[in-house]
Amino acid sequence: MDDTRRAVLISGGRATLLALAVAAGWIKPEDARAEGWNKSAFDGRNLDEALKGLGAGEPAQSKEIAFVQTPEIAENGAVVPIGVASALPKTEAIAILIEKNPNTLAAVFDIAPGTEAAISTRVKMAQTSNVYALVKADGRYYVASKEIKVTLGGCGG
Amino acid sequence: MPPRSSAERATTTGRRLRGLALALLVTGCATTPGDQELAEQATAALKSSFKPAGQAGLDRLEQDETQRTCSAAGGKPLAKETAAALEQANLATIRYPVDGKVLGDWKNGEKLAQEGRGKQFSDDPGGPVGGNCYACHQLSKAELAFGTIGPSLYLYGKSHGAGAEVQRYTFGKIYNSEAFVACSNMPRFGYKGILSEQQIRDLTALLLDPASPVNQ
Amino acid sequence: MKIRGSLVGDSTEVKVLMNHEMETGQRKDAQGQTIPAWFIQNVSVTWNGKTVLSAQWGPAVAKNPFLSFKFKGGAKGDRIVIHWVDNRGDQRTDEAIIG
Amino acid sequence: MRRSSADASAAGRGRTKLRALLAVLIAAVAAPLAAQQRSVGEEIAKYRAALQEGNPAELWEARGADLWRQKHGPKQASFERCDLGQGLGVVHGAYAGLPRYFADADRVMDLETRLVWCMVQLQGYSEAEARRNPFGSGNDKKSDLEALAAYVASESRGVRMNVPLAHPKEVEAYRVGEKLFYFRGGTHDFACATCHGDEGKRIRLQDLPNLMTAAGAQRAYTTWPAYRVSQGELRTFEWRLYDCFRQQRFPELIFGSDAAVALTMFLARNANGAPFDAPAIKR
Numbered sequence: 001m002d003d004t005r006r007a008v009l010i011s012g013g014r015a016t017l018l019a020l021a022v023a024a025g026w027i028k029p030e031d032a033r034a035e036g037w038n039k040s041a042f043d044g045r046n047l048d049e050a051l052k053g054l055g056a057g058e059p060a061q062s063k064e065i066a067f068v069q070t071p072e073i074a075e076n077g078a079v080v081p082i083g084v085a086s087a088l089p090k091t092e093a094i095a096i097l098i099e100k101n102p103n104t105l106a107a108v109f110d111i112a113p114g115t116e117a118a119i120s121t122r123v124k125m126a127q128t129s130n131v132y133a134l135v136k137a138d139g140r141y142y143v144a145s146k147e148i149k150v151t152l153g154g155c156g157g
Numbered sequence: 158m159p160p161r162s163s164a165e166r167a168t169t170t171g172r173r174l175r176g177l178a179l180a181l182l183v184t185g186c187a188t189t190p191g192d193q194e195l196a197e198q199a200t201a202a203l204k205s206s207f208k209p210a211g212q213a214g215l216d217r218l219e220q221d222e223t224q225r226t227c228s229a230a231g232g233k234p235l236a237k238e239t240a241a242a243l244e245q246a247n248l249a250t251i252r253y254p255v256d257g258k259v260l261g262d263w264k265n266g267e268k269l270a271q272e273g274r275g276k277q278f279s280d281d282p283g284g285p286v287g288g289n290c291y292a293c294h295q296l297s298k299a300e301l302a303f304g305t306i307g308p309s310l311y312l313y314g315k316s317h318g319a320g321a322e323v324q325r326y327t328f329g330k331i332y333n334s335e336a337f338v339a340c341s342n343m344p345r346f347g348y349k350g351i352l353s354e355q356q357i358r359d360l361t362a363l364l365l366d367p368a369s370p371v372n373q
Numbered sequence: 374m375k376i377r378g379s380l381v382g383d384s385t386e387v388k389v390l391m392n393h394e395m396e397t398g399q400r401k402d403a404q405g406q407t408i409p410a411w412f413i414q415n416v417s418v419t420w421n422g423k424t425v426l427s428a429q430w431g432p433a434v435a436k437n438p439f440l441s442f443k444f445k446g447g448a449k450g451d452r453i454v455i456h457w458v459d460n461r462g463d464q465r466t467d468e469a470i471i472g
Numbered sequence: 473m474r475r476s477s478a479d480a481s482a483a484g485r486g487r488t489k490l491r492a493l494l495a496v497l498i499a500a501v502a503a504p505l506a507a508q509q510r511s512v513g514e515e516i517a518k519y520r521a522a523l524q525e526g527n528p529a530e531l532w533e534a535r536g537a538d539l540w541r542q543k544h545g546p547k548q549a550s551f552e553r554c555d556l557g558q559g560l561g562v563v564h565g566a567y568a569g570l571p572r573y574f575a576d577a578d579r580v581m582d583l584e585t586r587l588v589w590c591m592v593q594l595q596g597y598s599e600a601e602a603r604r605n606p607f608g609s610g611n612d613k614k615s616d617l618e619a620l621a622a623y624v625a626s627e628s629r630g631v632r633m634n635v636p637l638a639h640p641k642e643v644e645a646y647r648v649g650e651k652l653f654y655f656r657g658g659t660h661d662f663a664c665a666t667c668h669g670d671e672g673k674r675i676r677l678q679d680l681p682n683l684m685t686a687a688g689a690q691r692a693y694t695t696w697p698a699y700r701v702s703q704g705e706l707r708t709f710e711w712r713l714y715d716c717f718r719q720q721r722f723p724e725l726i727f728g729s730d731a732a733v734a735l736t737m738f739l740a741r742n743a744n745g746a747p748f749d750a751p752a753i754k755r
Contacts, residue, residue, distance in 0.1 A: 037414045042431040071519035073301075073512060075677060075755045079435045079701035081522035098433060102399055106433035115425045115444040116384065120525065122435040124397065151302040151677050198644065199651035199734075206731030207717075210724035217658040217723055224656040231654045232669050232684065276659045276721045292675050301512055304675040306667065335661075344660040351659055375530045392531050394611055394704075436704035437528035 042105050047132070050097055050104040054141075056134060062142035064088045065133050069120060070146065077127070077150040083120035088137035091117035095136075100129035125150050196229075211278035223247060227340035240339035248336035250348045251329045259328035259361050260319075266363030267370065269356055270296055276351060288331075288352060288360055293343070296363070297370035306342055314365040314372040328361045376469035378453045385447030385471055387418060387426075389440045389455055397432040413438065413457045420444060420453050447471050516677060520755075529622055529699040529751035532706040536623025539616055545595025554590035556583070556624065567628035568748045571737045573639035580645040582736045584710045585728040587620050606727040607711050618697070621708045625697050628748040633694065635741040642737065649738025652731055653683070658721035664735070666720075668692075678755060683739060690746030693739050698752040706751060709736055 041053025051057065068083035084094050094117065095108040106123045117135075125131075128149045135142045203218055220228065226235070226243055235243065253259065272287020274280050290296060293306035317323045330337055332347030346352040352360070363369050375390040391413065398410025412432040418425050425444040451471045458464040540551045540563070556566035557574070571582040577589055584606065591602035608615030637643055656663040667675060668683040682688035696709040707715075713732050717725045725732055 036427075037429050042429075069518075069522045069525070071515050071522060073515035073519060075516050075519050076702045078704065079523070081519065081525070083522075101433050102397075103431055103433065106431055108429045109442075110427045112423075112425050112427075112444070114446065116442060118442060119426075120439075120441045122439050124395075124433050124435050149301070195647055195651055199648045199655070202648050202652065202730040202734055203655065206726050206729030207723040208726055213658070213721065213723040215723055217721065220655075220657055224661055227661075228654050228656045228663065231650075232665055277718050278721075278724055279718055302676045304673070304677075306670070306673050306675060306680070342666045344662070349659050349661070375534065388526055390526050390528050390531060392528075392611075435701075437531065437699075439526040439528070441525060 038108065041108070042103060044104050045102070047097060047099055047104055051134070053105070054095060054108070054134070056095075056136070056141040059134055059141035059143040062088065062135070062144055065135050065142060065144035067131075067133060067144070067146045068118065070131075071148070072146075073149045073151060074125060075151060077125040079122050080125050080148060080150070081120065081122050082131065083118070084133040084135075085116075085118035086133075086135045086137065086142075088117070088135055088142060090138040091135055092138075093136040094119055095134040096121070096123060097132040097134060098123065098125055098129050099132065101126050212276065212280065212282040213278035223335055230340060235339050243339040244336055247333045247345070247348070248329075250345075251332045251336055252347065252354070253325065253328065254354055254358065259324045259358055260365060261355055261358030261360075261362045263359065263362040263366040263369035263371075265356075266359035266361070267297075269352070269360055270363060271300075286351060288346060288356070290360070298373060299370060310364060310371060312372060314367065314369065317365070319365045319367070324361065324365060327364055328357060331357045331360050374455060374465065374467040376453060376455055376467060378447065378451075378469050378471040380447060380449065380471065381443065384443045384445050385420070385451075385453075386443045387441065387453060389418075389438075391438045391440075391455075391457060391465075393436070393438060393457075393459065395432060395434055395436045395438060399432075411459065411461060413459045415458045416440070417456050418442075418453065419456075420447060421451055512677065523701065523753045527699055527751065527753040528704075529626075529697070529706050529753065532619045532622035532699075533626045533751065534623075535614075536619035536621070536626075539620050540623055545591065545597050547594065547596035549594045549596070551587075551590055551594070551620070553594055554587075556586055563624055563627040565628055565631045567625045568631040568633050569635060571642075571645065571733055571740060572636050573641050578641075580639075580641050580733055580737060582710065582728075582733050582740075583621055583624055584617055584708060585733060587617055587624075588728060603727055607707070607714070608705060618706050618708055618711075621697050622706050622751050625748075625750050629750070631748050633690070633740065633743045633746050633748055635737070635744055637741055645734045645737040646741055648730075649734035649736070652735055653738060660721045662720040662722075664716065664720075683742065686742060686745070689739055689742035693743035694746050694748045695750050695752035695754070697750055698754045700754055702755055 038053060041050055044050030044053045051059070064087040066085045066087070068085050070082050071080075074080040082096055084096065086094060091111055093108060093110050096106045097104050098106055101124070107121060109119050111117050111119075125148060128147070130145050130147050132143055132145045204215075207215060207218060209215055223243055223246070226239065234240070269288045270290035272285050273289040273292060274284060275286025275289075280286075290310075291300055291303045293304040295303040295305070295309040295311050297311065317327075326337075330343075331352070333345040334341040334343035335345055344351060346360075347354070347357050364371055366372070374392065377386075377388045379386050393413050394411055395413065396408055396411040398407065400408045402408050410432050412434065413430050416426075416428040416430065418427070426442055428440070430438070449471055452468055453471060454466060454468045456464065456466040543550050552561040554561060555574075555576075556562065557569050557572045558564070558566045567583055570586070571580050573580050574586065574589075576593075579585075581589065588599070588602040591597045592599055605613065605615045606617050608618055637646055653664045653668075656666075664683070667673070667680050668688070670680075671682045671685070671688075673680045673682075681692035683692060693709070696712055697706055699706050710727060710732055713735055714725045714727070717723075
């Protein structure tokens with residue numbers, strides 16, 4: 001990978017300007033955090049609460065949403081690779097929800113126009129659970145799910 | 158037969174194990190001078206390379222006769238007579254419950270089979286000590302994360318039946334595996350004080366009880 | 374952070390590894406005290422000043438997070454900037470050049 | 473060792489009868505179990521393949537590269553005059569040729585031991601300071617030795633293992649390592665060979681390399697150091713040995729000790745000929 005140890009301060013991005021504002025003491029970090037982080041959705045302790053927090057209501061099942069490079073069995077729950085790809089036109093956002101985690105919502109990705117509606121990341125899973133890929137496309141919500149089994153480690157537990 | 162005191166047991170066991178050492182000498186475990194020197198170098202390396210931690214003291218590096226014999230074999234099978242002597246000596250260490258009951262609670266047995274903690278220097282000395290059976294054996298249909306170092310024990314009771322002889326063998330095997338197969342990879346759970354008599358009963362029940370997941 | 378931006382056809386593939394504990398707030402330390410939650414909440418990826426992906430994360434994202442995606446466009450030498458803010462207000466910005 | 477597969481069936485006089493029953497049992501359950509195990513194996517393989525996409529070990533490698541070049545310690549020296557066996561400051565291919573005998577120390581050293589040596593000799597740290605934190609945890613207790621090991625190891629990627637067995641002390645370390653590999657002890661009678669002396673075995677779902685074969689030793693040794701996802705840390709081969717002994721219920725293996733170096737020598741040498749391929753990513 002390219003060497004990226006050099007941190008930069010100046011760039012045109014909104015987030016960076018925000019960072020500068022925090023660094024300069026113009027706004028408190030708490031404000032920066034609150035900005036753009038959906039607390040009520042992340043606080044949700046089950047699927048309904050998380051969906052409600054996201055304003056997703058009752059999403060429609062969709063075959064246009066696929067899990068890619070997502071194993072059915074995770075050798076370790078601390079790192080579970082999840083890839084979600086949406087073939088739905090005008091996909092605006094992709095969220096990953098894990099039913100049996102203490103907090104259901106794991107991540108939300110906002111897909112800019114021109115960005116492929118496919119992301120891959122890694123999540124933690126407390127136990128075997130259904131994993132939901134929620135997609136917002138053209139203002140409407142769709143969902144697909146997959147069960148991922150989490151197995152125990154070797155000697156010594 | 159009245160239960161014997163632990164001191165008596167220890168004396169008997171010590172005698173048997175000394176007998177084993179003698180048997181090994183007779184059956185030809187003699188080492189070449191090179192081997193002897195190497196063994197000394199290895200022992201010296203061990204002594205200087207470990208430190209006591211948590212519940213694991215340096216006494217854990219002191220080998221008993223069985224450990225010494227199996228280590229010296231270096232992965233090769235023992236001579237027939239040596240193996241027989243070793244099995245005999247270990248057989249003599251098995252203490253069956255005085256009331257003759259070897260079947261306990263299979264539900265607790267299942268927990269013990271899943272539990273991997275116990276006796277590691279990182280473990281709480283007052284915490285749980287398990288058998289960790291699933292690390293090496295398949296036992297039930299439901300648990301996919303099982304090891305294969307030992308044979309599958311799924312349906313063990315269904316195929317072996319639960320007659321008195323099988324019960325006794327199963328309890329004894331868990332108590333001291335070396336009594337039946339010299340240099341087995343399986344720990345001697347009873348003899349080495351890893352599991353209690355009741356816990357070995359519970360594991361015996363896990364293997365033999367018709368209601369246990371092992372036999373479903 | 375380790376950022377890799379590489380051209381794949383007419384798109385740019387971005388792969389990122391970030392250095393972060395992503396502590397859940399559910400774990401206890403050796404003394405039985407709960408270890409407070411500490412995790413990245415917001416991530417943004419910009420290419421030549423334009424946001425191509427932004428994300429909100431909870432503590433269920435794995436330690437030392439990994440993220441991969443593609444966007445249309447991009448050329449050798451273009452700059453990709455990635456920025457994150459965590460729940461303590463700590464933040465980091467790193468950049469990479471598309472190779 | 474081989475006899476262990478018969479463990480469940482051997483029972484004195486009942487031996488033959490039980491063995492026959494076991495044969496029936498195996499025949500009855502083998503087919504569906506084999507299918508189940510195959511699909512579990514395939515899914516675990518998929519899991520591991522997905523992890524290869526991005527290995528956080530790179531974060532350690534980058535930090536280690538900085539540590540190698542920067543001046544540190546009372547003598548304000550970098551590692552650029554540290555000899556890892558290929559000449560002063562030569563990192564490329566060094567890991568694939570370790571452990572080896574070093575005349576200046578009159579000792580066989582693995583990478584970590586040698587790094588400690590350089591920290592003491594070149595940078596002026598005390599031995600205790602240099603060995604203070606071999607295995608890090610989290611952001612507050614990062615280990616420089618792990619980062620340096622990640623960097624040095626990464627510079628041997630693709631280089632074939634070529635551990636020498638020329639000096640008498642190298643031969644001695646190898647033979648002592650072999651002996652220790654079979655040493656049974658502790659409450660559970662475990663030796664390295666208990667888990668790593670047979671083909672195609674696994675513990676829970678983790679495949680166990682048979683370290684007695686060249687192929688097994690090569691597969692295992694060439695993939696350390698590794699990022700362990702279960703810990704979120706990069707771990708070295710010294711750590712691998714340390715944690716194996718912990719699970720063997722032994723006391724604590726001392727970092728850089730004779731036993732640690734001897735076992736490393738035994739396993740590294742057995743891996744000779746294989747292209748080195750680490751830091752890897754593992755469960």
